[in-house]
Amino acid sequence: MKSDNSPVLLNKKRLLRLLTDANTQRSLASLKKKTAEIKHMVMSSNDGDELFDGGANGNAVSLRRDILASELDQILEARTVERARYYLERLERGVKQVRTSAINDINLHRWKEHEEVLTDSLWVLPKRDTAGAHLGWYWGNFIPQIPRQLMLRYTKKGDWVLDTFLGSGTTLIECRRLGRNGIGIELNREVARKARELIKQEDNPHNARTEVVRGDSRTIDIPGALRRFGARQAQLVIMHPPYHDIINFSDDDKDLSTARGAVEFLKMFGETLDNVTPALERGRYLALVIGDKYAKSEWVPLGFECMNEVLKRGYSLRSIVVKNFEETRAKREQKHLWRYRALAGGFYIFKHEYIFLFRKK
Numbered sequence: 001m002k003s004d005n006s007p008v009l010l011n012k013k014r015l016l017r018l019l020t021d022a023n024t025q026r027s028l029a030s031l032k033k034k035t036a037e038i039k040h041m042v043m044s045s046n047d048g049d050e051l052f053d054g055g056a057n058g059n060a061v062s063l064r065r066d067i068l069a070s071e072l073d074q075i076l077e078a079r080t081v082e083r084a085r086y087y088l089e090r091l092e093r094g095v096k097q098v099r100t101s102a103i104n105d106i107n108l109h110r111w112k113e114h115e116e117v118l119t120d121s122l123w124v125l126p127k128r129d130t131a132g133a134h135l136g137w138y139w140g141n142f143i144p145q146i147p148r149q150l151m152l153r154y155t156k157k158g159d160w161v162l163d164t165f166l167g168s169g170t171t172l173i174e175c176r177r178l179g180r181n182g183i184g185i186e187l188n189r190e191v192a193r194k195a196r197e198l199i200k201q202e203d204n205p206h207n208a209r210t211e212v213v214r215g216d217s218r219t220i221d222i223p224g225a226l227r228r229f230g231a232r233q234a235q236l237v238i239m240h241p242p243y244h245d246i247i248n249f250s251d252d253d254k255d256l257s258t259a260r261g262a263v264e265f266l267k268m269f270g271e272t273l274d275n276v277t278p279a280l281e282r283g284r285y286l287a288l289v290i291g292d293k294y295a296k297s298e299w300v301p302l303g304f305e306c307m308n309e310v311l312k313r314g315y316s317l318r319s320i321v322v323k324n325f326e327e328t329r330a331k332r333e334q335k336h337l338w339r340y341r342a343l344a345g346g347f348y349i350f351k352h353e354y355i356f357l358f359r360k361k
């Protein structure tokens with residue numbers, strides 16, 4: 001008996017015939033008997049059986065074995081024949097049809113298989129994904145799980161993702177893994193060069209286009225860049241700007257981290273929004289990843305101030321996600337000192353940042 005969560009390739013016609021056969025039984029007992037037989041076949045994985053002859057005539061369906069087993073169990077546990085038929089028909093629909101929304105590839109008939117996709121507004125991501133080209137070398141990068149979650153939720157395969165503050169290229173590496181096309185804009189020439197190099201090292205099994213453009217996101221010709229790479233508009237915008245001056249990325253006065261004060265920072269952020277908004281398709285999403293900061297013993301709610309800038313520009317707010325952030329090495333080494341300072345000063349140590357999700361009206 002197998003009970004793993006790996007996908008199993010089944011002959012769709014044969015499976016549907018078996019499910020219909022079970023559904024046409026008159027009594028609950030005989031319906032359950034037929035269902036138990038299907039479950040036994042699925043779990044024992046007898047390769048000689050016609051049910052596992054998935055490849056023939058492209059008539060295959062790939063299902064997660066553990067989820068299929070639990071759906072069959074639900075039928076076996078039903079108390080009435082009506083309820084059992086309801087579960088059977090739902091299972092049939094999941095085998096027969098794909099139902100997705102306009103903004104992603106999540107099959108709603110088989111939503112249980114999309115366990116990886118987060119739906120809670122609190123993301124506690126314990127570890128950075130360091131596989132493949134994700135080296136985590138860039139101070140101020142975000143963890144790959146962030147763009148991954150955003151793309152799974154808000155894009156379809158082949159869509160275009162635009163990252164206006166590319167940094168080390170995390171978003172474009174994930175684009176290659178997920179088969180999304182991507183354009184990343186980065187101001188710093190050296191950082192853009194290094195990102196390009198790393199992105200190239202990531203496998204590209206879906207032939208995604210991943211383009212790094214060096215420039216200032218506030219003024220660069222975004223429609224022109226999209227056209228150059230064969231796209232009309234982007235279907236997802238990801239913005240991970242500097243958290244004002246928390247990290248100084250350069251001394252270039254076009255760099256948002258060099259803004260003299262919060263007012264200038266918000267003005268520069270707003271200019272980026274004005275430049276990027278026409279390039280985003282209506283009805284699609286903009287994700288803003290940002291944290292707050294302290295200045296002169298006061299908490300500066302940078303995240304909410306940036307959120308307000310977005311809301312002034314024709315977007316509706318769909319969600320605010322709070323995400324834990326990993327302790328930096330510096331903070332870890334000075335853990336006791338920070339705790340003492342927090343206790344003495346009456347403040348809390350930052351452990352979270354925000355992911356704001358907006359939909360373009």
Ligand SMILES: C[S@@+](CC[C@H](N)C(=O)[O-])C[C@H]1O[C@@H](n2cnc3c(N)ncnc32)[C@H](O)[C@@H]1O
Pocket residue numbers: 138140141142143164165166167168169170171185186187188191215216217218240241242243249254255256257
């Ligand atoms: C917080 S980091 C982004 C990190 C990125 N998400 C990653 O995983 O590596 C912000 C980046 O924005 C860049 N930047 C600052 N001002 C910019 C501007 N006006 N146009 C484009 N990029 C800019 C900085 O050089 C820095 O690399």
